[in-house]
Amino acid sequence: MNPYLLGIFAPIVMSILFRNAKNGKKRGLPVEVDGEPGYAIRNYRFLKPVESAWEGITTLAELFEQSCKLYPSKHLLGTRELIAREVEVSEDGRSFEKFHLGNYEWLSYGEAFEAVCGFSSGLVQLGHGKEERVAIFADTRAEWLIALQGCFRRNITVVTIYSSLGEEALAYSLNETEVSTVICGRKELKKLIDINGQLDSVKRVIYIDDDGISSEVSLAERNTNWKVTSFAEVEKVGRENPSDSDMPVSADIAVIMYTSGSTGLPKGVMMNHRNVLAVVSAVMTIVPGLGSKDVYLAYLPLAHILELAAENVVVAVGGSIGYGSPLTLTDTSNKIKRGTKGDASQLGPTVMTAVPAILDRVRDGVRKKVDAKGGLAKRLFDFAFGRRLSAMNGSWFGAWGLEKILWNFLVFRKVRAILGGRVRFLLSGGAPLSGDTQRFINICLGAPIGQGYGLTETCAGGTFSEYDDMSVGRVGAPLPCSFIKLIDWAEGGYLTTDSPMPRGEILVGGPNVTVGYFKNEEKTKEVYKVDERGMRWFYTGDIGRFHSDGCLEIIDRKKDIVKLQHGEYVSLGKVEAALSECPYVDNIMMHADPFHSYCVAIVVASQHALEDWAEKNGITFTDFSELCKKKETLKEVLGSLMKVGKKVRLEKFEIPAKIKLLPNAWTPESGLVTAALKLKREAIRKEFSEDLSKLYTS
Numbered sequence: 001m002n003p004y005l006l007g008i009f010a011p012i013v014m015s016i017l018f019r020n021a022k023n024g025k026k027r028g029l030p031v032e033v034d035g036e037p038g039y040a041i042r043n044y045r046f047l048k049p050v051e052s053a054w055e056g057i058t059t060l061a062e063l064f065e066q067s068c069k070l071y072p073s074k075h076l077l078g079t080r081e082l083i084a085r086e087v088e089v090s091e092d093g094r095s096f097e098k099f100h101l102g103n104y105e106w107l108s109y110g111e112a113f114e115a116v117c118g119f120s121s122g123l124v125q126l127g128h129g130k131e132e133r134v135a136i137f138a139d140t141r142a143e144w145l146i147a148l149q150g151c152f153r154r155n156i157t158v159v160t161i162y163s164s165l166g167e168e169a170l171a172y173s174l175n176e177t178e179v180s181t182v183i184c185g186r187k188e189l190k191k192l193i194d195i196n197g198q199l200d201s202v203k204r205v206i207y208i209d210d211d212g213i214s215s216e217v218s219l220a221e222r223n224t225n226w227k228v229t230s231f232a233e234v235e236k237v238g239r240e241n242p243s244d245s246d247m248p249v250s251a252d253i254a255v256i257m258y259t260s261g262s263t264g265l266p267k268g269v270m271m272n273h274r275n276v277l278a279v280v281s282a283v284m285t286i287v288p289g290l291g292s293k294d295v296y297l298a299y300l301p302l303a304h305i306l307e308l309a310a311e312n313v314v315v316a317v318g319g320s321i322g323y324g325s326p327l328t329l330t331d332t333s334n335k336i337k338r339g340t341k342g343d344a345s346q347l348g349p350t351v352m353t354a355v356p357a358i359l360d361r362v363r364d365g366v367r368k369k370v371d372a373k374g375g376l377a378k379r380l381f382d383f384a385f386g387r388r389l390s391a392m393n394g395s396w397f398g399a400w401g402l403e404k405i406l407w408n409f410l411v412f413r414k415v416r417a418i419l420g421g422r423v424r425f426l427l428s429g430g431a432p433l434s435g436d437t438q439r440f441i442n443i444c445l446g447a448p449i450g451q452g453y454g455l456t457e458t459c460a461g462g463t464f465s466e467y468d469d470m471s472v473g474r475v476g477a478p479l480p481c482s483f484i485k486l487i488d489w490a491e492g493g494y495l496t497t498d499s500p501m502p503r504g505e506i507l508v509g510g511p512n513v514t515v516g517y518f519k520n521e522e523k524t525k526e527v528y529k530v531d532e533r534g535m536r537w538f539y540t541g542d543i544g545r546f547h548s549d550g551c552l553e554i555i556d557r558k559k560d561i562v563k564l565q566h567g568e569y570v571s572l573g574k575v576e577a578a579l580s581e582c583p584y585v586d587n588i589m590m591h592a593d594p595f596h597s598y599c600v601a602i603v604v605a606s607q608h609a610l611e612d613w614a615e616k617n618g619i620t621f622t623d624f625s626e627l628c629k630k631k632e633t634l635k636e637v638l639g640s641l642m643k644v645g646k647k648v649r650l651e652k653f654e655i656p657a658k659i660k661l662l663p664n665a666w667t668p669e670s671g672l673v674t675a676a677l678k679l680k681r682e683a684i685r686k687e688f689s690e691d692l693s694k695l696y697t698s
Contacts, residue, residue: 025549026549027476027551028043028477028478028546028552029041030550038485038496039486039496039504039546040483040485040486040509041484041485042482043479044477049482049511050278050282050480052281053280054066054316058274059252059273060254060280060312061152061153061247061248063280063312063315063316064116064152064312068110068113069113071109071292071318072109074320075106076106076107076315077112077142078105078142078320078321079141079142080103080323080346081101083100084100085097085100096334097335098336099340101336101346104346109318112142112146116149116153117150117153117238118236119146119150119234120149120151120238121237121242122234122236122239123154124154125234125237125238125241126204126229127204128181130154130156130246132156133156133157134147134151134157134158134182135159135183136148136158136160136161136183136184137182137192138163138183138188139301140299140302140325143208145321147183152248152273153245155246157252157253158255159177159256159257159268160255160256160302161173161303162303163185163187163301163303164668165266167195168265169265169266172266174199174202176268176518177268178201179202180202180203181204181206182202182204182205183231184207185207186207186208186213189213192220193216193219193224196223203226204226204227205227205228207229208230251273251274252272253270254272254273255271255308256271257269257305257456259674267520267523269456269514270518271515272515274511275459275512276305276308276312276512278512279459279479279512280312280313280316282479282482283309283313284313284317285480286450287425287450288467290313290319290425292317294319294351295320295322295348295349295350296310296314296319296322296350297329297343297349297352297419298321299323299324300326301676304430305456305460306353306429306430306454307353309459309460314351322343322347322349324344325343326358329342329358330345344420345420348420349419349422351424351427352425352427354426354428355428355430356433356437357431358677359426359437362418362419363440366415366440366444370382384407388404389439389443392443412443412445412446415445416445425450426445426447426448426449427449427450429452430676432577434577435472438451438473439472442470448467448468450467450476451474452475452479453476455508457538458482458508459512461479462475462478462540463475463476463477463478463479463482464477475552475553478550478552482508482509482512483509483535484508484509484544485506486503486504486505486506488505489505498545501545501546501548502546503544503545504544505539505558506552507537507538507540508538509535509538510536513528516528541558542557543557556571556573557573560572560573562592562594564594564596564597565595568651570599572592572681575590575599576679578648578650579601579641582644583606583609583640584610584613584640584641585641586606587673588603589601591695599656600657600658600659601658601659602659602662602688602691603660604662604664605661610633614627619633624663625663627663628662629661637661638659641655658698659695666679
């Protein structure tokens, strides 16, 4: 064929193929299930739920040992060398801790297995009994995974607790599970000492050696009755006095995972080895090419099931795990010393997981830099982005083939360098990812994003978008370990008979559905049910709808729906997700009162966007807090929210009539968001109750 004609017709053919791949493939198939009537879907590839991808492997302990024997000399656990810890003082007198970090230092699979066996035997020497529970209360790091696997080899149940958990929830979690041994880092040890008098069962504390931890250790030894031992010492004693392993079976409880919860005290979700292994096995069938050459950057909390499952997947294929943190992730992260590489740049990961809030920050950071450059650079970026977006949407006018390669090299190469330049797959979970952010990351990083849907109660497993699914706003088809069923929620107006898509409350069934809540039989019976076939179902409280190809879309949540004074229903989560597109919003919590006809909102302001607006409009201010209180600022943000609301077709009563603008970000440490950065509504309402009251009365 004439090369000129080929150049004309090739994009058209690619567009047709893209549309067929996007719209024609059945990813989920309807299936008959017993029990409560509803509309159920399974993965189109599998007749029954997957439980294990490896013959003879039924527990996480067996899976870890298998990989260590298969890849003994391969890198497994990487930790960056801490060269220096420095304190910088800003012009306004505030001090910031900065890290000068070096290269990654690695433990091989063989060395990691020796460390795990040593730690496991060390627990015996320390006096920890098999029937006693261990709590891991620390940031994500290599010792976390070593401790977890060490406990598994003794068939010890591990209680996982977010390092950001508040004092009341921390004491509650440790006391409810009667933990006798706690493994922690420096800041966590300080928290434990502060609540020492509230802890009923703790006998031993194993601290992970950190710079400056000796003062906390001395304080614990003076003021508590605990036996305080270093992680390294436990491992050393265990190596010198090895004990035979006492391996678990699939039905044994591996983890009691305490969620940070969006309401009230945390609940402990009991997961057995079968539950987590089912999810790990299912993900293995979905992500193509995952193998021993992959490098994974671990920085999300290991106390969150998303991270725990992801790291076990990497271990299963013989990949490498390099540890980092959200505050040292990139070259410009808050705690990285100027001139020092961030974790991603240093490691060069090929695979990552992320929560939407972090991907939103990457998107906003890139856009801010592009806008600041302006001129030709901005026009070139916008043009290249527009061409790639057209291609991804199936248009033959988009950038295909050589043009795609050209734009990737000229424009998007620097964006990819932010995360190390080698990322080939991203998994997003924990909350809905906006279509705008998904497309932005797809284009700029040149990597697909797999959106997943699951809960702690389903070991993060439910649905997962497949590698070739380029649609946005959906969370994919059922994982091979799951059935997904919708049941009617008549009160909210969601029915499985709705046309053109069945809608209703989402139920997840399969071997990944966990055992229940620890010491909470009433709540367990309320949301866990077993059907006539013996399949266990979890009632999520989320509302979804099935697309014609079998993919699920999350459209609402029962708990987030509030009825206003005149009978209108407002879905708070849906509105928050829509209004988060406002450039002035860093975070937002909607509030609806049944005794009023309108909504209000607490808005965490985006500092750079508002300061840029103020500068352009000649508005003077001494600090950002003052800017957030100005009437003209409130008017501008409220107007922008209304504009965004109209654009996405929100009803007038769904758009906040009044707002309170905050200058400081919500962090897990503040207790206002979870470790996965989800809103803790009750905590925010309590914290800002006076402000919310004023918004309705002013």
